[in-house]
Amino acid sequence: MVTPDTLEVRAPLQEQAWRERVLPPVERLDHGLWSVPVPIPDNPLRYTLSYLVPGDTGLVVVDPGWDSDEGWTALTAGLAAAGASASDVVGVVATHVHPDHHGLTDRLRAASDAWVAMHPAEAETLPSRQAAAFRARREEGGQPRGVTGAGGWLKQVCGAPAETVDEIMAVFLGRDAEDGVPGFGSMAEPDVLLSDGDLVPLPGRRLRAVWTPGHTPGHLCLVDETAQAVLTGDHVLPGITPNISSHPGQGPSMLARYLDSLARMADYDDHEVLPAHQYRFRGLATRAEQLIEHHRQRCAEIVAAVAEIGEPTMWQLAERLTWSRTWAQIGPMRLAAIGETVAHVEYLAERGELSWDAAAAGGPAPVRAA
């Protein structure tokens, strides 16, 4: 049995800051890399670890962080600690487009003229593109069963109570929301697309993209071949299980892809791990195995719960599972909990252990034992 204690903490100051719920310091790492914590206001994650990667022509910033004035101040202070300024930034790589990673990219590009790189599958998930695709589907009349946005999906497909959905949606659909698709202002479109195995175009540095779908469809890890380090984004974190949600219509389920992407991490077990949250560590194969085991147990719990309840809706099933808080205390994050439950059910359905027909007509589809 592997436990978190079997990981070797490589950043005692970061680990201490994580425990004490404060911001860790900017740190210079081996081979000229820099770790810059960028705060996420009012969020229990507290900060994103942004990385500065030097090359012959300037710096690449991996995951600039959440878009706020406080975040911008922290990022530019980190650049200054590295003896640089925004104008020295030649490129930005987003491991994925969640706002705590990609939010500040637009502002950094405006201040630097840097190119922006991400995986092509990730670019398709940019909120602006999703909203456009949603509108196109609706105009074609192709929206299934009159389902509108995440709220409609929760009610009509998952069987969530209407008043709870309104409560959840009020939190998630901010002022930029359109057609039920939450907005995060203008998120930067990519100039450079990085596919699996591609080198980041930074002369003098061998920084290789490894496509690790799961947390998002186009999530990238970056392997610094000089520093023997792997920047894992949100794919692997030392003490947090990344959220896996449903992205239907993209081949294998996201959980199947995530488990495959975790198995790939064993190749880099001798590398230092530079995650986007918490702290640096060693023991990547062990941590990947812990995460695989977590999902195995979750799958077993779900199969058992379905057998016990008998044909629950997705909402009833999620309510029954073990979460770190009670179902009511989870509040609006029940949207993520439902996404996580759906991801497991889709995976189990693919393996023939359960069945669930999200497109079924006539109300929420029950989850059934196969």
Ligand SMILES: [Zn+2]
């Ligand atoms: Zn993320």
Ligand SMILES: [Zn+2]
């Ligand atoms: Zn994150």
